Amino acid sequence: MLRLVVRRLLQLIPTLLGLSILLFIWLNRLPGGPASAILGERATAADVARINRALGLDQPIYVQYGRFIKRLLELDLGTSVQTGQPVWDEFVLRFPATVELSVAAMIIAILVGIPLGYLAARRRGGWLDVASVSGSLIGICVPVFFLALLLKGIFAVNLGMFPSYGRLSTGLDATHVTGFAVLDGLLTGELDASGDALMHLVLPAVTLSSIPLAIIVRMTRASVLEVVGEDYIRTAESKGLEQKTVRGRHILRNALLPVVTAIGLLTGGLLSGAVLTESVFAFGGIGSFIRTAIDARDYPVLVGFILFIAMVYVLINLLVDLAYSVIDPRVRVH
């Protein structure tokens, strides 16, 4: 297990290195280069030259790249043009909100998706099957931000069942411990704050879960259908094993393998969705921040975010590989 972890972490290095080169090229290709990104589009030539000297942009390209890497290793992602604060600090401040939202969305997608996919497969052709297959096909075709607007319009603005924006109601004074609003309330015993945060979480999380849910339902269904036809299921049934055992240990365990991989791959998309969802619900996570960074051409934030996300993505896929080795003994590394 440890060897697998170490090997995967080592594999991270070329990926991140490649990514840093791409980002470096990208930064240099930006209209006007970093100088006008810092000074804005109305900078004078003298100002640009001054900034270029200050940033070392008059030096050879490999020296510049070396510096870029050195700063990255020191977790120095630069300063946000919008807030004037270090990009890293801004991320640390906002990351918990995005994690909370993404995790909630994934929990919904998994808790609903896997049972639904399983039942749809076991009752193939029944109404549940037809409904979940067509539902999931439509689910992946609905633009996330439109779904967000729709849910917000119906359940928050018209029916008033849920709050329409933010993470906590104004006036509610909650203690910050971890930055995860729901968890903080539970830890400090402020149950009202926890409940309030949960209500704020419902609509964004449901919105964000739509695409992973659709994909998980379809994958589980297809996978269960394939496994059910296998010889070992017939063997298990004919040797008189209890239905419960066959279902749990033989069908589900085997059928979930591709689903687990898919869940890992969905994380990248989840973060794209979070940018859109958070901006509709003004959720205050990294997503909302990125949305405004795009408008403000806040390049240090965008570069930092891309590196940040790439790392998160690779780490999540590492976790998926580990989960894989737990579920599937065949890929276990001894």
Next chain:
Amino acid sequence: MSLQATTKANKVDRLAELTAQSETSAGVSLWREAYRRLKRSKMAIIGLVIIALFVLVAVVGPWVAPHSPSAQLWRGEVFPNKGLFVGPRAGNWFGLDNLGRDEFSRVIVGARQTLLVGVISMLIGLVIGAAVGALSGAAATLGGKVGQRVDTVIMRFTDIMLALPSLLLAVSIAAVMGQSLTTVMVAVGVVQIPTFARLLRGSMLAQGGSDYVLAAKALGVRKRRIALTQIMPNSLSPVIVQATLSLATAIIEAAALSYLGLGNPDPSVPEWGVMLAQAQRFFDNAPMMSVYPAVGIIITALGFTLLGEAMREALDPKLRG
């Protein structure tokens, strides 16, 4: 002639025979059978009908639209600042947009631009992705040790691209290229490159171990010829399926980019993604203004998804027979 030589010659003949078969009948019969199963699939029929209608509207749209999509004919009747909008009525079936233009005409005319965005983005991804994938796949199956190196490098590169959330990659591209519809198409297209590349490569690797490739190698067919005339044609089906599905995601992603403010701010020629992005500001007072283009996007994307999924099922060798 020794016995050994005779059997060797027989083997080559047999292999040549197999190769010939795979060139003439096997490839065709897969497609023919897939087509037969596609015709029986309800999903494919519904998908095709939707796509046909969409293409029809896209082609004839500008001629059948009752009003000009860009002229602000009823400008004095709409006041977005005061929350005053005009809903569906006799002359304007879908009501008016925030600038007093006929919403129905805009939806009809917008189909063409939307189709264009989808097709061009998909083609960018398909052409570049397939070229990269073919190179990688050919290098891996036929290139020996050096080829495998080349393949590894290319695949690492696509891994990096895949590791980025597509929307962010698109945003980064848009940041360099500026705000326009071309940007949106290039961004959405580039995002699809690694998917196509990986798919074609994987499919070629799977074909690389087939008997007919072995046969062609044994017959001394040149490597480039094997790659182009034997492996490639037999590896294309997943790519074609993906191209169909990509049309759906391209249209949806283009809408998301427009929503993020990277599309053309207000083109004289309407496009559904841009229309939806513009309309969302007025969602509380005029929700239907968002709903019309959104429904257009959803139904169109559904059409391509249904057809793509049906094709995938029809081409799946596991489901044959």
